[in-house]
Amino acid sequence: MPGEAPYLAVADVLRARILAGEWGVGERLPSRARLAEEYGVGRNVVQRAVDRLIIDGHLEGRAGSGTYVRSPRERLRLVRSRHRERPAGFPLRPGTRERGRADAWDAHSQVRVSAPAEIAGRLDISPGDLCVTTHYEFLAAGQPVQLSASWEPMALTDGTPIVLPEQGPLAGKGVVERMRSIGVVVETVVEVPRPARATHAQANLLGIGAGDLVLLIERTIYDTRGRPVETADMVIPDRHREVVYEFGVDLP
Template sequence: MPREAPYLTLADVLRARILAGEWEIGERLPSRTRFAAEYGVGRNVVQRAMDRLIVDGLLEGRAGSGTYVRVPRERLRLVRSRHRERRDGSAPWHDRRERGRADAWDSHSQVRFPAPEPIAERLAIGPGDFCVRTRYEFLADGQPVQLSESWEPMAITEGTPIVLPERGPLAGKGVVERMRSIGVVVATVVEVPRPARATQVQANLLGISVGDLVLQIERTILDTDGRAVETADMVIPDVRREVVYEFGVDRP
């Protein structure tokens, strides 16, 4: 049988000490150097063990200060699925069980915003081509749970009623329905999830600490011709949300 990775073993040991109350909630833990010497491991092993406990919601890192025992928080599930509605219009089973879904959002759109090179590459347009950029802050029960920055090429939407995602007759209806209204049929959604650390701006908006783990999802939506009609960067605080991907199986 393969041996468990050293950082996982150390994480289990530290978890047991924390749950036993060796350090109180809000108390700072000893330094990584001290733990490395105590357990005869490298500082990188200690760092990975603490990162694991941060993900589990037991610890929180505070930039320039150290690592502290965190007030326990429930980590809610967020389901990413293309099967969000049944044919009869009822909600799928996970919608009824998924608590903490965003129930409100704030948004701010800017029109004729030049696409920076990375965004232009994702949209297969020229750098500097005009887009509508929309920044979102999603809330659940008044608590921030997700950030998003969306880009839509104005070559597709300019002069139509849907040029502004949160204005007009289809405000807030989502990319698929809005694009369908102007004859653009969405066929594919590509998502690339990557772990990252919260920046100062993200931490301020999400109410978490700088350096906390977040999940960044790069999403691009394409039509039936393979043309990108929208790309977005979503940021989800890992300590609060467990992201689950659901896939359907094609039947023969």
């Protein structure tokens, strides 16, 4: 095997053998010792290669039993669109059809939480300023498909009926409608997507492996004055979802 990053070379060979059907879904791979002997590498190299294929979704480890070929999972599309509401009968563009959309969510809010420095910077407030933070777990057919951690400055909503996003007269109506009810008009939404690896806590909630690929979307919502009114970190498992951004064109 090549001397540089040999575990990646072993992972490539094993992946090719799996995709070629040498081992079927649910079939156990040979032992680490046998693979190490076959490829002329140490067992630690094979272990790292197997770990890589587990992260990539090709294999799964079963405690006390071994490593098995994992059943492929369908990746459903999640459409991020500037069109929040569509006229009746207005379809998505061909190729952007969305299935498995979140149909329920669990949420837990905390009030008077001091803003960490990073969140304060995104909200254009001072570190330590009080916020409402809400943690969401979005579900599709009862299965977790997305996490979100939202922050809103309490200076904006304190003393109003909308201070808690999921309680009160506008519970669950979303940031735009809630803010409009207190005279704040949302104008701009900025999203910054970047790849990341799932933490242990995120993996437990999403039913994936720690270290699995996720898409982290940093979203900040601004009003007509350019003031940030909410910022959130959304976590979407790459194994289950592909994210599609759809934009309309402003006609002259």
